[in-house]
Amino acid sequence: MHNHLVVLVLASIVALAAPSLFERYEARLSSGQPEALDRAPDVVEAAAPVPGSPRETHIAGDWSGHFTTNAVMNxxxxxxxxxxxxxxxxxxxxxxxxxxxxxPAGDFRQPVQTANGVGLSAWTRIDEISVGTVSVRNVDALVLRDADLPQALLGMSFLTRLKGYSVEDGRLTLKD
Structure with a gap:
């Protein structure tokens, strides 16, 4: 009930203020003075990567030392x-x-050792994986059946396709 009362009070205030605002706007339009517009923003050229220079993406380690991030896959x-x-x-x-x-179910025949024991996986390929400005096409991947995987793992089939990666001061740098 209280919410309805607040809405009614606000609607009444708007209804009372709207006519005077409209009258002021109409008077300004009929005065013949041009309407002042805000100045257009300055055009600034975006910084594009220099051809031939490596692109880098930095990922900070979390509290446990893991490097978690979002990747764009397909x-x-x-x-x-x-x-x-x-x-x-x-x-x-x-x-x-x-x-x-x-x-297909029949493709899950490749055994893999995981932190939870041995599981069965199926080979696949991901068309493109990007992390920040770093991107790799046609990346080999495994699909784990019945996996208790909290997040996808970005493993060596992605990392070895980069120009490099390194860890310094708790930060992972990916270079493309």
Missing amino acids: GLTIPVIVDTGASRVVLDVATARRLGITP
């Missing part, structure tokens, strides 16, 4: 953990499905 934003211990990019079935990747 046009969709996917949360990832950068994992140099993973030989490939690794997705769970649900994430792969979001990317339009649905390996």
Whole structure:
């Protein structure tokens, strides 16, 4: 009930103020003076990467020392953990499905060792993965069936395709 009363009071104030605002605006228009517009913004050229110079993306480590970020895979934003211990990019079935990747059940025959034990995976390829300004096309990946994967893993099949990567002062730098 209180909310309705507040809305009614505000509507009454607007209804009372609107005619005088309209009259002032109408008087200004009929005075013949041109309406003053805000000055147009200055045009500034955007900084583009210099051809031949490496593009870099920096990722700060989290409280536990992991490098978590968002990657754009096949046009969709996917949360990832950068994992140099993973030989490939690794997705769970649900994430792969979001990317339009649905390996047939018979393709899950490649055993992989995970933190949760041995699991079965299916090989796939992701058309493009981008992290910040760094981008790699045609990246090998694995889809893990029945994986308890909190986030996709951005493994070595992505990292080794870069010009370089390094860790300094708790920050990961990816170079393309």
